[in-house]
Amino acid sequence: MNIIRKTNNLHDLLAKDQVHRNLSVPKLVEKVLERKEGTLTSTGAIKAETGTYTGRSPKDKFTVDEPTSRELVDWGNVNQPISVEIFEELYSKVMNHLQDLEELFVFEGYAGADQSSRLPIRVVNERAWHNLFAHQLFIRLADGEQWDTTNEKPFTILSAPSFKADPKVDGTRSETFIIVSFEKRTILIGGTEYAGEMKKSIFSIMNYLLPQKEILPMHCSANIGQEGDVALFFGLSGTGKTTLSADADRRLIGDDEHGWSDNGIFNIEGGCYAKCIQLTQEKEPQIFDAIRFGSVLENVVLDPETKVADYNDSSLTENTRAAYPLQAMTNIVEPSLAGHPxxxxxxxxxxxxxxxxxxxxxxxxxxxxxxxxxxxxxxxxxxxxxxxxxxxxxxxxxxxxxxxxxxxxxxxxxxxxxxxxxxxxxxxxxxxxxxxxxxxxxxxxxxxxxxxxxxxxxxxxxxxxxxxxxxxxxxxxxxxxxxxxxxxxxWSNEQAYEKKALELANQFKENFKKFSNVDEKIVKLGGPLV
Known part of the structure; x- marks a missing residue:
């Protein structure tokens, strides 16, 4: 299908009169309220709803099959290939869609607190609240700082949630798509309002780039003790990674994504994206108190009169989230760097x-x-x-x-x-x-x-x-x-314990069969002994 291209040039798109570049938090909050994209809560946070999609859409995520990355990418269910031709057609459609909008919001900043390896990133949004989210989650420019792209070309996210793909025409699985092109250094996001797609897309990019610099990217939180000892907390959603790393006796380096270089640990992000279902001030005071003016609450139910958040209400989703800058925490490391763990x-x-x-x-x-x-x-x-x-x-x-x-x-x-x-x-x-x-x-x-x-x-x-x-x-x-x-x-019944333990051990062993070329000592000494 041939598309009438208004512009395929990002520079032309961003030169539009109504492109708001690097707005301050108060200005973005004003825009969110003016455009009726969200509600101001009792603490001054912005509450927004993501509609149909209240979490990531991993089956709708694709990687462009390009000569420069083809041999490196681990193709499969996680990294699903999509052709250059499909990407370019969708890129044109998304650019046309953004060109037609009355306003655009642009964030320019970085991923990676270590200046020697940081990645310049640009996020182009049609939603003001999405741009506020990007402002709080990624590393922001300091007052008077110029965005530096001299050493590395930036990655750009083009986020167009109201643009929905047609799978029969566009080659996607559904109306939603998240497409990464390493060669074009571009991420297309469409058909979903869920802001977490932006965060995790940048993390995926860093997981591709950093190992090529001999830096280990890690899905973990990190903190540091009074004696300078560094701890890393790895864990999937619901394991307590964010909660346990927010310790009043230790300073937080970051809550979710880090790199480990020859110099030590650094945070990839500039903010936190915490689950807040059943959040209380008593159990998690640092997270609770961080949700204030400029923070973003996703899919949290508010009292219609008082605008107080009800963190126990999961009627929209269990996956309620709060996005806030690290500086909203009282006990952090600045800049977000530390020694080896x-x-x-x-x-x-x-x-x-x-x-x-x-x-x-x-x-x-x-x-x-x-x-x-x-x-x-x-x-x-x-x-x-x-x-x-x-x-x-x-x-x-x-x-x-x-x-x-x-x-x-x-x-x-x-x-x-x-x-x-x-x-x-x-x-x-x-x-x-x-x-x-x-x-x-x-x-x-x-x-x-x-x-x-x-x-x-x-x-x-x-x-x-x-x-x-x-x-x-x-x-x-x-x-x-x-x-x-x-x-x-x-356990009150030891036989029941042994039966359940054997069941889990067998699942560990079955899962590990998918790994090839792993040192035999790891297989023999690392896992279940049955």
């Missing part, structure tokens, strides 16, 4: 209730669990469902990994060995039984275990070895009852 924590919410609440991992076990990226989700939302579903996400972030998993795993292994990093597996999930029988691990217990690990209190403590998974589990942790630490003791 001393401790790595792999977080898993095990709904089977069989993994120990904390275990120290050998190098082989660390590599095995990093490649596995295990957590669990419930089979459904109906009350009374007791059978969970194991979920494995390679490197704790498989939807965002353009390269082969072993690229990231081997880099992590080298860095762990070089810097003598301690690694722990922490189960923030169920204890005393599986979901429906047992109970969720108390947050206070998990915090106590992590505190003990970070302070070196678990280095020489008495341990027991889990027979099925071979995990070294401490028998005593300050502030945690001894009977919680060993799962089979926490």
């Amino acid at each position: 001393n401790t790595i924590l792999f977080l898993t919410a095990d709904a089977f209730g069989v993994l120990p609440p904390i275990s120290k991992l050998t190098k082989e076990q660390a590599m095995y669990h990093f490649l596995s990226g295990y957590t669990s989700k419930l089979a459904g939302t109906e009350r009374g469902i007791t059978e969970p579903e194991a979920t494995f996400s390679t490197c704790f972030g498989s939807p965002f990994l353009p390269l082969r998993p072993t690229v990231y795993a081997e880099m992590l292994g080298r860095k762990m060995e070089e810097h003598d990093v301690q690694v722990f597996l922490v189960n923030t999930g169920w204890t005393g039984g599986a979901y429906g029988t047992g109970s969720r691990m108390k947050l206070s217990y998990t915090r106590a275990m992590i505190r003990a690990a970070l302070q070196g209190e678990l280095t020489n403590t008495e341990t027991t070895k889990n027979g099925l998974f071979g995990l070294e589990t401490p028998l005593h942790v300050p502030g945690v009852p001894d009977d919680v630490l060993v799962p089979r003791f926490a």
Whole structure:
């Protein structure tokens, strides 16, 4: 299909009279309210709704099959190929769509707090609230700072949520599309209002670019103690990554995405994107207090009169979110840089209730669990469902990994060995039984275990070895009852525990079959011993 092209030139598009470039937060808030895109909450945050799509659309994400990246990309269900021709036709349609709009909003900034490796990024939005989101999530220009693109050409996001694709004509799966072109350094987003697509698209880009600079990109949060000790928290959604890294006794480096270079750790972002379902000031005061003027709330229900957020209301979605700049937190590192990590924590919410609440991992076990990226989700939302579903996400972030998993795993292994990093597996999930029988691990217990690990209190403590998974589990942790630490003791029926543990072990082994060219020692010594 031939398109009448108004312009395919980004410079021409951005030269329009009604293009708002790098507006301040107050100006963006004004625009959101003027355009009736959102509501002002009682704390001054902007509340917006994303309509049909309240989360990412991974099946609608594509990577352009181009000569310069073809041999590097790990093609498959995560990195679905799409032709250059389809991309170029959609690019023209999106450009025409944006050209027709009365107003556009542009953010220019960076991904990566380390100036030696940062990536210039440009986000072009048709929604003012999406541009506010980008302003809060990415690294902003300082007052008077010029956007520097001399050393590296920027990546550009063209976000057109009201433009819907026609799958029969446009070669997409649905009306929604997220298409990455590494060669054109462009990301097209259409047919979805969900702002998180912008955040994760930039992370995917960094996961492609950084390893080529010998920098490991990581889906983790990071903080630093008073003595300068650095901790990394890996974990999938719902494992407590953001909550546990926001510690009043430690300073936050970042809550979700980091790089590990020869110089140490750096935050990829300039803000936080926290889940806020059932958020309370008592349990998570730093996150609760960060949601103020300029923050963005996605799909949170407000009291119609007082405009107070009801964080317990999941009628729009369980995936309610808050986006705010790091500077909204009181206990942060500026700039978001630190030395090499001393401790790595792999977080898993095990709904089977069989993994120990904390275990120290050998190098082989660390590599095995990093490649596995295990957590669990419930089979459904109906009350009374007791059978969970194991979920494995390679490197704790498989939807965002353009390269082969072993690229990231081997880099992590080298860095762990070089810097003598301690690694722990922490189960923030169920204890005393599986979901429906047992109970969720108390947050206070998990915090106590992590505190003990970070302070070196678990280095020489008495341990027991889990027979099925071979995990070294401490028998005593300050502030945690001894009977919680060993799962089979926490269960009232030891036979039921063994049966459920064997079920999970077999799922680990089945999942790991997909990895080829992995060191045999990792397979033999890292995973279940059955």
